[in-house]
Amino acid sequence: MKSQASQLFYRKATSADVELIKAIIVESVHGLGSGDYNEIQRNTALGSAFGLDTELINDKTYFVVEAESEVIACGGWSKRKTLFGGDKQAGRQSEFLDPKKESARIRAFFVKPNWARLGIGRSLIELCETEALKHGFHSAELVATLPGHRLYLTCGYIGDEKVEYKLPGDVAIHFIPMKKTLS
Numbered sequence: 001m002k003s004q005a006s007q008l009f010y011r012k013a014t015s016a017d018v019e020l021i022k023a024i025i026v027e028s029v030h031g032l033g034s035g036d037y038n039e040i041q042r043n044t045a046l047g048s049a050f051g052l053d054t055e056l057i058n059d060k061t062y063f064v065v066e067a068e069s070e071v072i073a074c075g076g077w078s079k080r081k082t083l084f085g086g087d088k089q090a091g092r093q094s095e096f097l098d099p100k101k102e103s104a105r106i107r108a109f110f111v112k113p114n115w116a117r118l119g120i121g122r123s124l125i126e127l128c129e130t131e132a133l134k135h136g137f138h139s140a141e142l143v144a145t146l147p148g149h150r151l152y153l154t155c156g157y158i159g160d161e162k163v164e165y166k167l168p169g170d171v172a173i174h175f176i177p178m179k180k181t182l183s
């Protein structure tokens with residue numbers, strides 16, 4: 001278990017980080033998601049709902065966290081309509097949101113298991129909210145995994161209703177839509 005003593009660096013992700021981010025997503029989903037989702041759900045979601053959305057990297061709205069010369073977490077926000085999912089997720093909506101009327105998206109937070117519960121997820125959310133506010137958004141919404149719901153609740157996001165999403169191969173998974181007013 002790591003400690004809060006390590007120095008953490010938050011920076012924008014680049015295309016050079018793609019393979020590292022993909023590895024973190026797999027490690028995080030299996031290491032921190034096994035209490036909420038079974039192995040079939042996790043493996044199926046990793047090919048779609050939990051994948052990397054490279055549009056966020058191109059938009060410069062995705063961040064990585066480094067510690068001890070290693071990338072240990074990632075997460076971001078978006079000014080586009082897609083609510084969740086990687087490049088392979090069906091139903092993507094790349095249109096830009098209207099910050100005056102619509103909510104920024106909080107997207108794809110994954111922390112390496114041995115760096116969990118050190119406040120990294122919370123700090124990433126604060127960073128994303130600050131950036132969204134700078135871009136004129138007044139609210140943020142997201143589709144939470146069940147592990148993510150515990151984090152977002154403590155960060156002021158509202159939403160408790162579990163919604164079933166169909167993944168490829170007739171596998172179903174529960175997510176929770178959540179929203180927060182930014183100030």
Ligand SMILES: CC(C)(COP(=O)(O)OP(=O)(O)OC[C@H]1O[C@@H](n2cnc3c(N)ncnc32)[C@H](O)[C@@H]1OP(=O)(O)O)[C@@H](O)C(=O)NCCC(=O)NCCS
Pocket residue numbers: 028029032033108109110111112115116117118119120121122123143144145146147148149150151152154
């Ligand atoms: C969800 C996730 C990103 C949280 O990251 P994290 O860095 O561990 O979260 P933080 O340390 O910032 O947690 C902040 C607070 O959120 C709550 N919280 C976070 N994880 C929790 C858990 N497993 N159980 C209960 N509360 C939790 C706690 O209130 C925590 O504060 P505390 O540690 O002082 O009690 C991480 O668990 C993860 O990567 N999960 C697997 C992938 C996933 O499902 N991502 C979400 C996509 S929507």
